Amino acid sequence: MDVIISNASTQPIYEQIYTQIKAQILSGALKEGELLPSIRSLAKDLRISVITTKRAYDELEKDGYIYTVAAKGCYVAERNEQLVREEYLKQVETHMQAAVEAAAVCGITGEALRELLLTLLDTIEGGV
Numbered sequence: 001m002d003v004i005i006s007n008a009s010t011q012p013i014y015e016q017i018y019t020q021i022k023a024q025i026l027s028g029a030l031k032e033g034e035l036l037p038s039i040r041s042l043a044k045d046l047r048i049s050v051i052t053t054k055r056a057y058d059e060l061e062k063d064g065y066i067y068t069v070a071a072k073g074c075y076v077a078e079r080n081e082q083l084v085r086e087e088y089l090k091q092v093e094t095h096m097q098a099a100v101e102a103a104a105v106c107g108i109t110g111e112a113l114r115e116l117l118l119t120l121l122d123t124i125e126g127g128v
Contacts, residue, residue, distance in 0.1 A: 001030060001037060005046050013048055017056035025065050025076055026084055036066060036074045 003020045005013055024030040036057075037045070043053040057074055060066045064083055066074050103113045 003042070003046060005048065014052050014055040014059070017042075017046075017053065018059050021056070021060055022063075022065055022087075025079075026087060030076045032076055032078050034076045036076065038073055 001021070001024060003017055005016055009016060011019070021030070021036070030036075036042075039053045039057055040050055043050040046053070057066065057068075061068060061074070064080060065077055067077050068074050100113065103109075108116075
């Protein structure tokens with residue numbers, strides 16, 4: 001498991017850990033049932049507080065990406081396809097919102113934006 005902390009980031013460290021582990025779970029790089037590094041071990045490797053690492057793990061567990069077995073550790077939870085789909089849907093919505101805002105700044109009409117989206121969809125092999 002690779003986690004890289006950026007001190008230059010405006011994102012809090014626990015969120016950086018959360019985001020990176022979640023991305024690895026969603027991409028399949030971390031498999032269902034895989035044991036994650038212990039909170040203390042990860043904190044030591046990243047040279048950060050155990051409290052910060054625990055907060056990231058707590059958030060991952062709260063959101064259903066990992067689960068904890070007492071005295072054994074934290075494991076990647078069963079892949080919930082509905083959860084994965086919802087996460088990607090949120091990403092699509094975020095990108096579409098940014099596109100709508102950029103279009104408004106440039107004076108692109110809603111109709112022109114729809115046409116652009118349809119053109120982009122047509123370029124994807126087999127469409128969506």
